[in-house]
Amino acid sequence: MVLFRRLLGEVLRARRLEQGRTLRQLCADARVSLGYMSEIERGQKEASSELLGSICAALDVPLSEILSEVSDAVALEEAAVALRLRPVELRPVPARSRQPDGGVVASAA
Amino acid sequence: MVLFRRLLGEVLRARRLEQGRTLRQLCADARVSLGYMSEIERGQKEASSELLGSICAALDVPLSEILSEVSDAVALEEAAVALRLRPVELRPVPARSRQPDGGVVASAA
Numbered sequence: 001m002v003l004f005r006r007l008l009g010e011v012l013r014a015r016r017l018e019q020g021r022t023l024r025q026l027c028a029d030a031r032v033s034l035g036y037m038s039e040i041e042r043g044q045k046e047a048s049s050e051l052l053g054s055i056c057a058a059l060d061v062p063l064s065e066i067l068s069e070v071s072d073a074v075a076l077e078e079a080a081v082a083l084r085l086r087p088v089e090l091r092p093v094p095a096r097s098r099q100p101d102g103g104v105v106a107s108a109a
Numbered sequence: 110m111v112l113f114r115r116l117l118g119e120v121l122r123a124r125r126l127e128q129g130r131t132l133r134q135l136c137a138d139a140r141v142s143l144g145y146m147s148e149i150e151r152g153q154k155e156a157s158s159e160l161l162g163s164i165c166a167a168l169d170v171p172l173s174e175i176l177s178e179v180s181d182a183v184a185l186e187e188a189a190v191a192l193r194l195r196p197v198e199l200r201p202v203p204a205r206s207r208q209p210d211g212g213v214v215a216s217a218a
Contacts, residue, residue: 002172004158048155049113063111064184067176075173 002081006043007073008052011066013041015059017092029058111190115152116182117161120175122150124168126201138167 016026027037032051039045040055047055056063125135136146141160148154149164156164165172 001159001162004161004172004176006158046155046157049115050110052113053110062184062187063113064180064187067113067180067183071173071176071180074176075171078171078173 002074002077005046007070009041009043011069015061026058030054111183111186114155116179118150118152120178124170135167139163
């Protein structure tokens, strides 16, 4: 079963890393404990709607945008499950593997 | 603050009603108690990711589709909040007010 909290955690973590912020910095802004936030990012704890709102505010990203990204990630996993492939993981793409045309290559060989 | 669980509840309820199913029928399929499901639909309780998966399976709707609809509903509320308007409510559109071109009129006067 594709779990909402796991994909939500990955999307939130990716957003935080994009902003170059540490878990500690985000937690101070969102008024959530470091341990709890870490578990949310790893998909081990559910975030209440109020906390999710606080995290989005601390990230300065609309909740609708986060949910849209989670929806896309869930759709990819649903497709992967349908094809009996391994779950898709959201990973930041290293800058060096980006191509001038915006494309991405798996290796530079 | 726009609360995820409230919009999620509205989307789930709208989907169930579209299918002409009672709360009791859905609860039997999703293996959730009537009281709990009722609270989820009214946005009073958070649904765990596992339960959300079960409800989507019982509704035969991909989780990604539900999340996409919730994202759209949240975006509408965010816009309404930004404009200091009253919260938008998701209401089923009565069949008699649908127009042949797919449009909707507020009254038939």
